[in-house]
Amino acid sequence: MLLAGLLLAFSALLGTGLLSLTHGHAAPYIAENERLRLLASLNAVIPPDQYDNDLLTDTLELSDPQLLGMEGPVTIYRARRGGEARAVAFRVRALGGYSGPIELLVGVAVDGRLSGVRVISHKETPGLGDAIEAGRSDWISGFKGRSRTNPQDAGWKVKRDGGVFDQFTGATITPRAVVKGVHRALQFYDLHRDQIFLTTAIAKETAE
Structure with missing residues (x-):
């Protein structure tokens, strides 16, 4: 049971770390896409x-x-x-x-x-x-x-x-x-x- 608990904790930590790494890598692309969408909306009302x-x-x-x-x-x-x-x-x-x-x-x-x-x-x-x-x-x-x-x-x-x-x-x-x-x-x-x-x-x- 102790081993199973340790494995579960390790898996949770690993998953959290990978998720954070992925989010950190994708964040700039997400921000840029949001910026482009906002600019497109503004260009629709201001030529x-x-x-x-x-x-x-x-x-x-x-x-x-x-x-x-x-x-x-x-x-x-x-x-x-x-x-x-x-x-x-x-x-x-x-x-x-x-x-x-x-x-x-x-x-x-x-x-x-x-x-x-x-x-x-x-x-x-x-x-x-x-x-x-x-x-x-x-x-x-x-x-x-x-x-x-x-x-x-x-x-x-x-x-x-x-x-x-x-x-x-x-x-x-x-x-x-x-x-x-x-x-x-x-x-x-x-x-x-x-x-x-x-x-x-x-x-x-x-x-x-």
Whole structure:
């Protein structure tokens, strides 16, 4: 029994060691894959030709639970070209979805126009609510170029509610939630724009 116990302990230690070694070897590859996936998502809402800086390091953290729908801080990715501010991208949680919150990645150009919107995750009904995905329909691309004044605030609703945005046949709740979430993202940008690009202003003053 003692020998069996020792063998079992040795096997456990050996397995743990091999697992740690394998994880340590794979960790850099996993991290790189995650980095590439994040960059691909950002490029979907901020065209790559709009920036020449490193989006993944030119960031800051801001909190606004009321507008972003999340309690903790959200990472703001800042795009610049030649040192000039071009756009930002950040996550927003669209509340009120049919099956729960809908996570969005929103890109906003420096002038306040949307450069792109993509759905990160959702639990909406397949065949109905999942039309918010870029791979299933072009509905989500309809936000590009929109802003706080295009349409005015009252127009940021689906057509059934008196707004300008289409809803899906048999599924109004999902697009309604997304429209509200994108509208809140634009409100967040307008409210925090100066804070987001503060470092740009400082850099210009220092250079002058």
